[in-house]
Amino acid sequence: MQTLSIGELAERSGVASQAIRFYEKEKLMPVPQRTDANYRRYPLDAVARLQFIVHAKQWGFTLDEIRELLILQDANGDRAQAKRIAAEKLYKIREQIKHLSRIEAVLSRTLAECTGEGPMQEGCPIVEAIAEKAE
DSSP, X not given: OOEEOHHHHHHHHTOOHHHHHXXXXXXXXXXXXXXXXXXXXXXXXXXXXXXXXXXXXXXXXOHHHHXXXXXXXXXXXXXXXXXXXXXXXXXXXXXXXXXXXXXXXXXXHHHHHOOSOSOGGGOOHHHHHHHHHHO
């Protein structure tokens, strides 16, 4: 069976060696085989697994959520559980979008109100709007 060194895996997957070690520590990657000299050797399918992790992170999944999805995949688990994880993520994303839309509206309004001239002591609508939200 052909295997890859950590450097080869990093090159093929586009994931840094340090990140690969981190994913192992976080139990997202299976513990690799070791050579007699104690070097890590990864199976070829480790490339696809790393790419899955990277894509899931780009989609906003947390490491815990990614781990849960990988456990389901490894165990040929129930699709209903994967759907639940994805539905929860979609709900959170929609809530983030609502929150960001409110911020965008306030920031847009305060930018229009701000002349961009004079000292801050006279009151800056941008700073005041941010301070209001902090309270």
